Amino acid sequence: MVAVSRSVPDPGLRAQLRGLQQFRDELYACFDAWQDVLFELVDALLASAQRPPSLPWLTLETPLRRGHGSVYKALTRGRIDTVALARTLTTLAAGSADADADPVFALDCSQWPRPDAHTSPDRTFNYDAAKDRRDQRAPVTPGWWFQWLAKTNSEHSSWAPPVDLAWIGPDDSHHQVAVTQIKALLDRLAADAPGDGSPRVPVVCLDGGYSAAWIGRQLAGLPVRLLVRVRSNSVMRTDPPPRPPGARGRPPVHGPAMKLSDPATWPEPDEIRIVPPRPDRGHRHELSVLAWHGLHPRHSKKIAEPGHTPHSGKQRDIVRGSVIRIQSAKPGDKPIWLFWTGPDGSFDLDLLWRAYLRRFQIEHLFRFCKQHLGWTLPRLRTPQQAQRWSWLIAAAYAHLVAARDLVADHRLPWEPAGLMSPLRVKRGFRVLQAELGTPAKSRKSSTPGPGRPHGRTSTPAPHHPVNRKRPSSHTQATQQETGRR
Numbered sequence: 001m002v003a004v005s006r007s008v009p010d011p012g013l014r015a016q017l018r019g020l021q022q023f024r025d026e027l028y029a030c031f032d033a034w035q036d037v038l039f040e041l042v043d044a045l046l047a048s049a050q051r052p053p054s055l056p057w058l059t060l061e062t063p064l065r066r067g068h069g070s071v072y073k074a075l076t077r078g079r080i081d082t083v084a085l086a087r088t089l090t091t092l093a094a095g096s097a098d099a100d101a102d103p104v105f106a107l108d109c110s111q112w113p114r115p116d117a118h119t120s121p122d123r124t125f126n127y128d129a130a131k132d133r134r135d136q137r138a139p140v141t142p143g144w145w146f147q148w149l150a151k152t153n154s155e156h157s158s159w160a161p162p163v164d165l166a167w168i169g170p171d172d173s174h175h176q177v178a179v180t181q182i183k184a185l186l187d188r189l190a191a192d193a194p195g196d197g198s199p200r201v202p203v204v205c206l207d208g209g210y211s212a213a214w215i216g217r218q219l220a221g222l223p224v225r226l227l228v229r230v231r232s233n234s235v236m237r238t239d240p241p242p243r244p245p246g247a248r249g250r251p252p253v254h255g256p257a258m259k260l261s262d263p264a265t266w267p268e269p270d271e272i273r274i275v276p277p278r279p280d281r282g283h284r285h286e287l288s289v290l291a292w293h294g295l296h297p298r299h300s301k302k303i304a305e306p307g308h309t310p311h312s313g314k315q316r317d318i319v320r321g322s323v324i325r326i327q328s329a330k331p332g333d334k335p336i337w338l339f340w341t342g343p344d345g346s347f348d349l350d351l352l353w354r355a356y357l358r359r360f361q362i363e364h365l366f367r368f369c370k371q372h373l374g375w376t377l378p379r380l381r382t383p384q385q386a387q388r389w390s391w392l393i394a395a396a397y398a399h400l401v402a403a404r405d406l407v408a409d410h411r412l413p414w415e416p417a418g419l420m421s422p423l424r425v426k427r428g429f430r431v432l433q434a435e436l437g438t439p440a441k442s443r444k445s446s447t448p449g450p451g452r453p454h455g456r457t458s459t460p461a462p463h464h465p466v467n468r469k470r471p472s473s474h475t476q477a478t479q480q481e482t483g484r485r
Contacts, residue, residue: 013406020402021436023092027395028439030085036440037074038392040064043438045373045396046429052374063433065443075385083184085391086164090188092398093151093161103202104152104355105185106160106362107178109168109209112376112386113143119461122383124170124469142466144383146390147174149181150362152205152355157419158364161401162394163188167387170467175211179218186224201225201346205359213297216319216341225342227356232337233261236295236323258295258323260337267292270322271349285330289353292323297339326353368422369393381461400425407432 024039031038043063045052052058055075056068064071094103111126128141145168150160164185166177182204189202203225206215212228219226238255259265275287296318321341327333338356340347369375375393380386400422407428409420452458 016402016406017435020399020406023088023398023402024436025439026088027085027398030081030088032079032081034070034074034078037066037070038078038080038388039438039440040066041071041074042392042396042399043433043440045392046399046426047433049427049430051372051377053377055378063438075380075388076382078388080388080391082391085395086184087188087191089161089394089398090163090185091192092402093163094189094192102200102351102355103189104154104358105149105163105202105204106152106359107147107149107181107204107206108359108362108366109145109147109174110366111141111143111145113141115142117142117379117381118463120381120383121464122169123464123466124168125466144386145174146387147177147181148362148365149185150365152358152361154354154358155419158361158368158421159401159404160361160365162365162397165387165390165394167383167390169383170469174209175214178206178210179215182215182219182224183222186222201343203227203352203355205356207359212321212339212341213299213319216321217317219341220317220319223343225340225346225352227352228339229356230260230297230323230337230339232334233259234337235259235298236292236339237298238267238295239320253318254296254298257298258292260323260325273349273353285328285333287329288325288327289349290325290327291347291349293347294320295323295339296320322347324349324353324356326356365397369397372423372426373397397422400429403429403432 027042028035028039040063041058044058044061047061047063048058055071058064059066059068059071109126111128113126113128114120114123117123122144123142124145125140126143126145128139147166147168148162149164150162153159164181166181168174168177185202185204189200193200201223204227206212206226206228208229208231210228212226212230215228216226236258238258240252240255243251257265258267269290270293271291273287273289275283275289277284277286319341321339324338324340326336326338336356338352340352373393373396375390378386378389380389404420404425407420407425409417410424410427411417415424
């Protein structure tokens with residue numbers, strides 16, 4: 001039974017139903033070409049009781065009233081206003097949960113493996129976490145690389161509504177794309193901010209594959225708090241001590257080094273938090289959270305910064321921030337090191353260490369999109385088709401966020417009772433579609449075409465090699481120096 005189909009209507013649920021219908025109308029308006037097929041593809045994804053093994057399989061669902069030929073043409077010739085769609089997804093995610101709390105977003109990459117697609121262009125070698133590290137093969141797989149930006153929730157759940165995504169091409173840098181996505185997010189949040197004059201400063205969490213110093217310099221002066229995980233062997237530098245009067249020579253730029261792998265170099269922490277265990281939430285061990293202020297990261301040779309050439313004599317702008325260490329009392333657990341930078345006076349240790357633990361909710365988003373929505377299953381030829389399909393996957397997930405309180409709990413007997421997960425909402429969304437309706441137009445009757453002329457054969461598609469990602473200036477300088485030696 002649908003939650004809104006009751007003998008005594010609930011005004012709150014009716015308002016949510018109207019909000020979901022308004023979201024569907026806005027989504028339909030974001031499709032500029034082949035909008036009817038693209039919209040019905042989203043409905044077919046939500047109506048499918050299982051993961052679709054291929055795109056033609058979706059044509060068997062009732063909401064999709066077109067054939068499989070129209071589906072492929074829509075992904076090839078269709079146009080999506082990604083700016084308007086990202087604005088719609090951000091507005092929906094901002095009003096779904098944590099309306100009064102500081103918003104926390106997670107940004108990370110996930111790959112679309114295409115190892116045998118020799119006719120697909122612009123494939124790159126991407127890191128594959130599924131490969132066994134004990135295998136002698138390199139942990140990379142040819143495919144396409146997508147960077148997602150999602151909002152996290154403070155509750156103990158697997159919800160992570162996506163608000164933006166981008167394809168990382170062979171000539172693109174995921175650092176530069178990340179800065180572009182974060183700036184666009186800040187513009188959308190500023191446009192939707194309440195008129196009370198108190199805009200919220202979001203927290204954006206990134207994994208260890210991003211340069212905290214470079215992204216922090218690009219976002220300096222903007223109302224955003226950046227929280228990046230750093231390697232356990234990183235080195236942080238302090239400000240130099242006061243220069244004595246009359247001293248000669250070049251003044252020092254950095255002070256004593258803080259090596260994260262050497263506790264003897266750690267100064268006294270500025271803030272300390274001891275978090276007691278909570279067995280009801282699955283936390284059975286004590287946590288210790290330490291923070292040091294006024295530090296800046298040293299240049300990392302593992303993470304090449306865009307546009308930086310080592311030994312060029314050019315001094316980089318220093319990005320000062322705070323270092324956070326999260327350590328569990330459980331034996332064998334490794335600490336988590338974080339670097340924070342943001343506006344003055346916005347550091348909140350209790351918020352930040354919990355915010356980064358919420359970053360792992362984006363992994364649930366990747367798993368759900370791949371296992372239950374079939375994100376990486378279609379065998380599409382071009383990355384542009386894959387990008388349009390990815391936006392449809394994000395739109396389908398947004399439907400589940402908006403319908404979270406509108407469907408009954410369709411949990412299986414062996415599943416525990418609790419919060420509604422995206423999979424449970426998807427099971428009941430099929431019943432809700434009858435009340436929602438669709439803005440898509442009905443299919444027009446047509447006569448099948450004559451087909452391929454007699455005697456003409458299809459032209460084989462050209463094969464494309466796998467591209468390596470554009471080497472950064474750091475890698476180029478290292479190769480040139482090695483060649484001179």
